Amino acid sequence: MNQTTFPSNRMIPVNTPLLDGNEKQYLNECIDSGWISSEGPFVKRFENEFARVVDRKHAIACANGSGALDIAVAAAGIGQGDEVIMPTFTIISPAASVVRAGGVPVLVDSDPKTWNMDVSQMEERITAKTKAIIVVHVYGLPVDMDRVLDIANRYGLVVIEDAAEMHGQTVRGRPCGSFGAISTFSFYPNKHITCGEGGMVVTDNDTIAEKCQGLRNLCFQPHRRFVHEELGWNYRMTNMQAAIGLAQLQRLDSHVGRKREIGQMYGERLSAIPELELPLSETDYAKNIYWVFGVVLSDSFQGTTQQVAELLGQKKIGTRPFFWPMHWQPVFQKLGLFHDEHYPVAERMARQGLYLPSGLGLANLEIEHVCVSLKAILNDLTKSRTS
Numbered sequence: 001m002n003q004t005t006f007p008s009n010r011m012i013p014v015n016t017p018l019l020d021g022n023e024k025q026y027l028n029e030c031i032d033s034g035w036i037s038s039e040g041p042f043v044k045r046f047e048n049e050f051a052r053v054v055d056r057k058h059a060i061a062c063a064n065g066s067g068a069l070d071i072a073v074a075a076a077g078i079g080q081g082d083e084v085i086m087p088t089f090t091i092i093s094p095a096a097s098v099v100r101a102g103g104v105p106v107l108v109d110s111d112p113k114t115w116n117m118d119v120s121q122m123e124e125r126i127t128a129k130t131k132a133i134i135v136v137h138v139y140g141l142p143v144d145m146d147r148v149l150d151i152a153n154r155y156g157l158v159v160i161e162d163a164a165e166m167h168g169q170t171v172r173g174r175p176c177g178s179f180g181a182i183s184t185f186s187f188y189p190n191k192h193i194t195c196g197e198g199g200m201v202v203t204d205n206d207t208i209a210e211k212c213q214g215l216r217n218l219c220f221q222p223h224r225r226f227v228h229e230e231l232g233w234n235y236r237m238t239n240m241q242a243a244i245g246l247a248q249l250q251r252l253d254s255h256v257g258r259k260r261e262i263g264q265m266y267g268e269r270l271s272a273i274p275e276l277e278l279p280l281s282e283t284d285y286a287k288n289i290y291w292v293f294g295v296v297l298s299d300s301f302q303g304t305t306q307q308v309a310e311l312l313g314q315k316k317i318g319t320r321p322f323f324w325p326m327h328w329q330p331v332f333q334k335l336g337l338f339h340d341e342h343y344p345v346a347e348r349m350a351r352q353g354l355y356l357p358s359g360l361g362l363a364n365l366e367i368e369h370v371c372v373s374l375k376a377i378l379n380d381l382t383k384s385r386t387s
């Protein structure tokens with residue numbers, strides 16, 4: 001392919017969603033019928049279909065993935081002083097939910113190969129106060145759930161699975177979102193399926209499901225509305241969001257297939273670059289679904305991650321830095337958490353990692369352009385330091 005054919009003034013955003021199925025038709029049905037609130041019929045349809053796809057008995061749709069975690073943490077009974085084991089390398093949402101509930105996040109470093117929480121470090125973090133484990137599958141490869149569930153069973157811990165980045169992923173053939181007591185998803189536009197903003201809590205347990213339904217709806221009681229025994233949130237999903245979500249869910253397999261194609265294209269084009277560490281394409285229990293295509297700059301690389309991101313930005317190529325670990329978050333340090341804690345693998349990824357345009361709307365020509373541009377930038381930075 002001729003690289004000069006790429007129009008140099010066109011922006012390649014870090015994410016563009018793909019909305020080319022029944023989205024418009026279903027959305028029109030909402031408007032034509034007047035059902036736009038959470039009472040509309042698409043919410044139940046989306047929940048039922050989603051539960052089926054992830055092999056769960058119940059699905060509870062809600063406003064976003066962070067809200068889904070708030071609901072899951074509350075429904076799991078995590079409260080004052082309860083310790084919850086989780087990765088340091090993640091988005092802030094799981095730790096925020098635990099801290100708001102009065103619990104204490106207890107952190108685990110990452111595995112340098114899969115970028116996920118290092119399961120072999122979990123057991124040594126368990127104390128008499130440990131109540132739960134929040135697993136977060138990061139960037140495209142899942143955590144080995146068999147090992148997590150084994151530890152949880154031996155110590156009697158609740159498992160919450162944050163599967164926000166794992167639609168359509170499996171562990172040894174079983175769907176992500178089917179493990180542990182409660183799993184959560186997000187439908188933000190950069191996830192494998194989106195509804196603009198949205199989330200889902202899934203569980204097999206009838207009592208937990210009922211709790212979750214209450215928690216997302218202010219804990220209204222069926223027999224006497226406006227009298228409350230507990231505090232919930234308004235985390236309801238609208239019929240319009242669910243309409244888009246259902247249309248997206250019908251395309252899940254093709255979305256995951258395309259993400260794998262994008263991941264493979266990047267992998268082939270960037271694998272020979274000594275300055276880059278690339279994501280593993282598979283483990284013995286799962287194949288990468290490349291929620292995002294991340295790269296980690298090697299220790300010997302002379303430039304900085306910010307420089308690379310800035311130079312790509314000048315070429316109108318969007319990137320995002322990797323997660324900033326929980327033990328480095330000013331908000332948690334101000335609360336007195338994680339004092340003097342160090343997690344070297346996560347720290348290195350935070351400093352040296354960034355991800356490239358990875359959205360489902362990305363064209364092959366754009367992937368070529370990103371790879372050619374990145375190579376040129378790394379070359380220039382390496383030369384300018386050595387000359």
Ligand SMILES: *Cc1c(COP(=O)(O)O)cnc(C)c1O
Nearest residue numbers: 064065066091093164165186188
């Ligand atoms: C996106 C994401 C969330 C948050 O979802 P929102 O819908 O943006 O609130 C939570 N956890 C993980 C791992 C995510 O990737």
